[in-house]
Amino acid sequence: METATVILVLVVVVALSFDVTNGFHDTANAMATSIATGALKPTTAVALSGILNLVGAFLSVEVALTVTNAVVKIQDSDGSPKPELLQGGGSALLLIVLAGLVGAIAWNLLTWLLGLPSSSSHALFGGLIGATVAGLGWAGVNWNGDGTTIDGVVGKVVIPAVASPVLACVVATVGTWLVHRVVSGVSQRFTDQGFRWGQIGSASLVSLAHGTNDAQKTMGVITLGLIASGHWSDTGSVPFWVKAACALAIASGTYLGGWRIIRTLGKGLIEITPPQGMSAETSSGAVILISSHLGFALSTTHVTTGSVLGAGVGKPGATVRWRVAGRMVVAWVITIPAAGLVGALTWWIGHALGGGVAGALVISLLLLAFAVAVVRHSHESPVHADNVNDEWDATAGAERTPATV
Amino acid sequence: MTQTLVLVGDALWKILLAALVLGAGLPVLFSAGVRAMAFGAGGDAETDHAPGHPAGTVLAAVCFAVVVAAVALGITFIVAGGFGKALSFEHVYPTVVDQ
Numbered sequence: 001m002e003t004a005t006v007i008l009v010l011v012v013v014v015a016l017s018f019d020v021t022n023g024f025h026d027t028a029n030a031m032a033t034s035i036a037t038g039a040l041k042p043t044t045a046v047a048l049s050g051i052l053n054l055v056g057a058f059l060s061v062e063v064a065l066t067v068t069n070a071v072v073k074i075q076d077s078d079g080s081p082k083p084e085l086l087q088g089g090g091s092a093l094l095l096i097v098l099a100g101l102v103g104a105i106a107w108n109l110l111t112w113l114l115g116l117p118s119s120s121s122h123a124l125f126g127g128l129i130g131a132t133v134a135g136l137g138w139a140g141v142n143w144n145g146d147g148t149t150i151d152g153v154v155g156k157v158v159i160p161a162v163a164s165p166v167l168a169c170v171v172a173t174v175g176t177w178l179v180h181r182v183v184s185g186v187s188q189r190f191t192d193q194g195f196r197w198g199q200i201g202s203a204s205l206v207s208l209a210h211g212t213n214d215a216q217k218t219m220g221v222i223t224l225g226l227i228a229s230g231h232w233s234d235t236g237s238v239p240f241w242v243k244a245a246c247a248l249a250i251a252s253g254t255y256l257g258g259w260r261i262i263r264t265l266g267k268g269l270i271e272i273t274p275p276q277g278m279s280a281e282t283s284s285g286a287v288i289l290i291s292s293h294l295g296f297a298l299s300t301t302h303v304t305t306g307s308v309l310g311a312g313v314g315k316p317g318a319t320v321r322w323r324v325a326g327r328m329v330v331a332w333v334i335t336i337p338a339a340g341l342v343g344a345l346t347w348w349i350g351h352a353l354g355g356g357v358a359g360a361l362v363i364s365l366l367l368l369a370f371a372v373a374v375v376r377h378s379h380e381s382p383v384h385a386d387n388v389n390d391e392w393d394a395t396a397g398a399e400r401t402p403a404t405v
Numbered sequence: 406m407t408q409t410l411v412l413v414g415d416a417l418w419k420i421l422l423a424a425l426v427l428g429a430g431l432p433v434l435f436s437a438g439v440r441a442m443a444f445g446a447g448g449d450a451e452t453d454h455a456p457g458h459p460a461g462t463v464l465a466a467v468c469f470a471v472v473v474a475a476v477a478l479g480i481t482f483i484v485a486g487g488f489g490k491a492l493s494f495e496h497v498y499p500t501v502v503d504q
Contacts (some may be wrong), residue, residue, distance in 0.1 A: 146449030175429035
């Protein structure tokens, strides 16, 4: 096999692995609140979310082949790779993509271990930015587009990251506050029963939207690799096997559950009730769908976290663990630089080893070793379907907060 | 940079308004349905244990029907987007059109 073909195979495998981490990192966004309130059994919730992600992924017909254009300049505006990166069967471009994916996965695994919800799209963008800076220099980064549209790192990453949690928080606060006004006087058992269904419905909508939004990023990246190495030429569509593989990868990742993150989002931020859960998920669903309709893609993770916080702020007498929220914000701020640093280091390692098959193999194996280490470490304090809803303060040492009145 | 901020600010206002209507409005409508249902059921459903009012059940059904219709619209919107179609409200009632 040619050098580029071997690297391409690695890119496909690593990209699909990223899709799996994307899935289990984001199960919490849709299902954490339903699991925390008992509206759905944990295993039922992840199965439902997985199926809806699968359906959603297949629905993404118009795939964003230009996904990397938001942050780096390795593609032309029609989706074809920059010609200067195609020498040697496209291995220069493939190495950048591979290193970027490694950075993204490393960050996703680390934040999963810490139970922190962080945006998988940001991890992907961060990894790609780092690898591009290492490979092409700072000029390879699309900082702000050409200024006529919302584009670049500033327009598509930084500003949305600041704005979306605030937006979702406001909507969920208003929703939760009004909901509690409306149902005052109704017995709690009755409201909890009724809102269960609202929760399940709104969470399902978020899962479906997630499948359509997130799976296509990996489809775009894999297809870019295929075009760069000359295995695909149509910039208007993706091969069916790419779509099917990505859909299966994100769905199986979702089904894995990412219980640590579900626990933080469902139990860590606030003690959530069914009315709050429904308000939070509806707010998330509305903000995600409306903003993507207006061509302003927001991170599902940032939106959901903002909504859950808002549900805590909006309910009279509820406690919000701001320390936990603070840890999340810190994670969000360092997502891009951290994934970028790993992406850049990975590119340098691959490049130092000749940038060919040896380099690509070594960085893939390094990633595998890191993944094994993280999973082993996670076994020291396992979180799974059976203990995901345990009392927060009883188990979390570092986040222990004084009992509130 | 300034131009980007203007564009983003413009988009954010629209998102905030629409999201408030849908994202906060639908839960409120749903909870109105729950409230009406409790009013209809009476007894232990309400904290004052008043007797049931059949009108409440009817009102609840109306509230839930609107919520279900809105969710159905949401799903249509996602699915239509996947097939390169869009929802149009030009005839007041929603229709699926080419993008």
